[in-house]
Amino acid sequence: MVESRLFKPLKIGNVEVKHRIGMAPLTRRRATRDRVPTPMMKEYYSQRASVPGTLIISEGVLVSPSGAGGFAHVPGIWSQDQVAAWKTITDEIHRKGCFVFCQLFAMGRAGDVETAQKEGIDIIGPSAIPLAKGAPIPRAMTITEIRQMTQDFATASENAVKAGFDGVECHGANGYLLDQFLHDTSNQRNDEYGGSVENRSRFLSDVMKAMVDAIGPERVGLRLSPWSSFQIVRMENPIPQFTDVVNKASKLNLAYLHLVESRVDGAVDCETEAPERLDFAYDIWDKPLLVAGGYKLANAQKLVDEEYPNKDIMVIIGRHFVSNPDLVYRFKEGLKLNAYNRDTFYVVESSVGSSEVAILRSQDALRMPAIESTKAETRWTTRIVPVVLAVAVAYATYVVVARVCVKYLLGSLDETGAAIAILVLYFFFFLFMISTYARTLYHANFNPGVVPLGPRAVERQKAMGEKRMMQSYGTDDVEGRAYGAGPSNDPDSPGLECFYSRDAFVCEPDGRPKWCSECCNWKQDRVHHSREIGRCVHRMDHYCPWAGGMIAENSFKFFVQFTTYTASFCAVVLGASAYVLRRQVQLGASPDSYLIAVIAIAAFFGLFSFFMTVTAVRYILLNMTNVDILSFHQKVYHLAVRVPRGTRSDRFGVIVYPLTMRGTSSHSRMSGKYERAGQQSGDLSATSRDDLATRTFAVLETNPGENPWDLGYRRNWQSVMGTNPLDWLLPIRHSPCTNHENSESIYPMDCILDQLRSRYGLPTGPPSDENTVMEMRGLRS
Ligand SMILES: Cc1cc2nc3c(=O)[nH]c(=O)nc-3n(C[C@H](O)[C@H](O)[C@H](O)COP(=O)(O)O)c2cc1C
Ligand SMILES: [Zn+2]
Structure with missing residues (x-):
């Protein structure tokens, strides 16, 4: 003080x-x-x-x-x-x-x-x-x-x-x-x-x-x-x-x-x-x-x-x-x-920037500890895996440098050119593999894009002391239950403004955002609760024991770079060792058992990282994550899409933000039920001053299997990897999609919004100012 x-x-x-x-x-x-x-x-x-x-x-x-x-x-x-x-x-x-x-x-x-x-x-x-x-x-x-x-x-x-x-x-x-x-x-x-x-x-x-x-x-x-x-x-x-x-x-x-x-x-x-x-x-x-x-x-x-x-x-x-x-x-x-x-x-x-809101709400964001799994087995795997990896890489280095290059190519086989080529390639990929690994490791552990806990969760955590809060609340991160323990029915429930200050967001069928009952927080678009670490994460992909942390928005790009470079590194090790082994066989010498061992190891890790790369690239091109892909073909999203004030239709429900205090309002804008057109009549006549500062959203449904974030291969790729080919290769800049300052929606979804608007007979594009002016007149008259 x-x-x-x-x-x-x-x-x-x-x-x-x-x-x-x-x-x-x-x-x-x-x-x-x-x-x-x-x-x-x-x-x-x-x-x-x-x-x-x-x-x-x-x-x-x-x-x-x-x-x-x-x-x-x-x-x-x-x-x-x-x-x-x-x-x-x-x-x-x-x-x-x-x-x-x-x-x-x-x-x-x-x-x-x-x-x-x-x-x-x-x-x-x-x-x-x-x-x-x-x-x-x-x-x-x-x-x-x-x-x-x-x-x-x-x-x-x-x-x-x-x-x-x-x-x-x-x-x-x-x-x-x-x-x-x-x-x-x-x-x-x-x-x-x-x-x-x-x-x-x-x-x-x-x-x-x-x-x-x-x-x-x-x-x-x-x-x-x-x-x-x-x-x-x-x-x-x-x-x-x-x-x-x-x-x-x-x-x-x-x-x-x-x-x-x-x-x-x-x-x-x-x-x-x-x-x-x-x-x-x-x-x-x-x-x-x-x-x-x-x-x-x-x-x-x-x-x-x-x-x-x-x-x-x-x-x-x-x-x-x-x-x-x-x-x-x-x-x-x-x-x-x-x-x-x-x-x-x-x-x-x-929007003033959701981060600003989050900072205020959660002092605990200030002293965010390193993210750890809530499961003991995973925590142990996490500690052992890097050691195994380090041993494997050290062994490969020894075999490739000392045996393949020095002993055989430079020594008995006398192929200097091949030795130099192999060493250059080897250390090139080695360097990139290590640097992308370091970058992934750091972000997966210290900056995974965790959403701050809501006030009630902070209290609960304090009450439970240092004990991990997850055990008693274990649930799947896949949304299903709407409000579980329920958000507070306080319409001022902090955090709602992050949603209605934009033009569109993913919501429950009642028009309110999704709620995480473990973190006691509204879930922004593409936020999922991870059982592994007991926290909500932005654009979560998976918990990775190799990196010992959460692969999500902040680390996904570096993770893909890491798997790509690792696959390439393994290919070099494999190629070089196989080449020398073949020469030995040709020359009638007995095959070096080190080479055989390293080929097996490189093949194993190489194939593994190759398949990871293919999957990850596919996700990037489709703008999906491991979480989105689950039950993808049947999945239907509800989207709250801003419409001119006073919009009515029998085809969709509407919800008006900010929500009014329960019991103090003549019209029920919330309490879990959004209004169906025609059910409520008095709404517009209530020209209280608050109405002049409200925003109306239509609750629209996507078709099963439609991905709201799909922007086409090119934009999908750029949103994760960046627009510049140098960004694709180097583990320096973050993915453009980590910037949540877009005023329309947290992640762009212009393609689906246009489609939905025309499908539901709404004017395309965000509500124009003419509409707003008319709304104002409508309210005054
Ligand atoms: C984003 C921004 C907007 C500002 N708008 C105003 C304004 O509307 N009226 C005004 O008198 N000064 C305005 N200023 C100046 C600030 O009031 C203040 O004098 C200036 O930022 C220096 O204070 P600081 O060093 O604490 O930021 C603005 C400054 C910033 C950064
Ligand atoms: Zn959560």
Whole structure:
């Protein structure tokens, strides 16, 4: 437990936070095209509200359609739908004992032309000065437009309060519209909004006043990035300009001032470590200060405990909060942080990444032990087999090098060329065999793609101590029983969001995902429970005693490479020894018994690995695993496929996510029964705000023997082996299919989805935005 002022409470406006680590505004682009927040966003914020008393600043939220200026999938807060959907999120954050301010902004000249065109609006700015060479030239705003935008910020503030936010943050940072007015490099107006320090501050100052008038100063904060050159050309000396702004904010008595350190530019680190200081602003401001930019536990502590022990500073963290939803907890306990992955920051509408969810749910993922079989015999086999293999390889090396090459080919037979050829081939395959074996061994044992246990399973495991939890729960990994002991009937049952935030997933006939009653967890597509190790595994193939671990998604590619190289290695040993043996027989010498023994061994292992290779390659080409192939011809999959809201049919059932709480809803969306069309009538009339943020799925059945993941030989091959022939040969990069960031489904299944949609008379492709708009209208009317 870390001791620091960081963990002391602080009053900010009307809220009293329990510690001084806040979440930074982070644009994630997960709203709909109509800028309505999605259920996935609710889950995302809910996870980050995991430590009560945390202050969260929302991602940048656009104040009005004209201020939107093109940034697709960024949320807004002007329409009823948007306010309603935000309310579900703020309610959730409050339910978890946390607080949330809404960051309000307008793009100005930073807008994207294509999006702006689609939305029928102009790219505007203080002056007709583009962001950079080649960027769109903004149209200078008229005075009327500036006044309208000022009003838009006030209206958005009121809407934010209606949506349940504890306050709003005026986004005057990072080169967006308000910041553009501050810098003389982007504002060269000669009216009352430009030309002097005072005039350049006017727009931001008017906006702050309007916001304060609308909702009160204790609910308004201000964010500035005086030293940033992100989306802006920094003015020569920003201090006078920003001093003026901070003075004005101070007079307005705002709840807080939020400053970005010079060591970051937007969302990336600068080369130099904080060369410019924020002291000029610290000196003016005597209320709570929020400070962001490159903070981790150590420098955050230093800032609040050593550098400014007399200031009320809250440290705001951005990127680490993306990959560590439980960041505050980790800071408190001094735990290691997960690395963030920049590639997932702005993936439009993508699920926030199931890994992020998994991390939160399972602290045990942090200290995952090496995977071992639950069966004693297997554990022993696992220990003995590598020794046997090592002895066999050592013996083969001795025979091939010392006897075949040195003694016979170089010695008595005098065939130098053949000896060199054999040695080169031998060591080539030897090297590849060993390296692919090492790679397989590592992943099969330490990184097999195990799914973290659900909370109840973690408790059960604790209760049972170190005893292996499997014995009493032994079942087959082949799905059959739907819910066994049953998932909790809590519709918020953690993990469901990983499913309904995508467009399709494998489900039970009732539309809920499959459930593992041993791991107490929802099973994502192609997750199977392994009896051998007592855990659920992604794209499980088989437990391999040779590798002493689980061959599954993470290791399958290396495993195939290993069997291929082993077969080739055995062929070399066999060929070389047989050749020399034949020569000996031809020359009438008595055959060397070492050679005969090594031929037998190489033939045995060679044939074995050859057949393994053939089987594995077949699986790869069919996109199957050892598990899928069982009873494959009769197997029928149920798939939940997203459809426009309100879709009905007698041919399939539908299920609406998120599921509603049992007993609190007038309509039964769940409890094990999905609705058949026509059975429920009142559903659509229930225009509670939650309905605006729901997703509807049709439950469709495949034909027996249809493989949902079959994408054709070529794509099947590439999904496991990679697109580049070098990847096929070298045991370096992981299979592309191990990346689960696809927003449609965990593993691509576009072929089957198209077929199913047309088979069931549904529009092809994921539901379009027109549909969503119509759904919205349908709900409102
Ligand atoms: C993915 C991402 C999105 C961001 N979106 C916003 C935003 O909407 N508004 C904003 O003021 N800053 C935004 N920022 C900047 C962060 O709020 C923060 O200032 C920056 O990441 C530095 O903090 P860090 O070093 O803790 O990540 C974003 C940063 C990242 C990484
Ligand atoms: Zn399981």
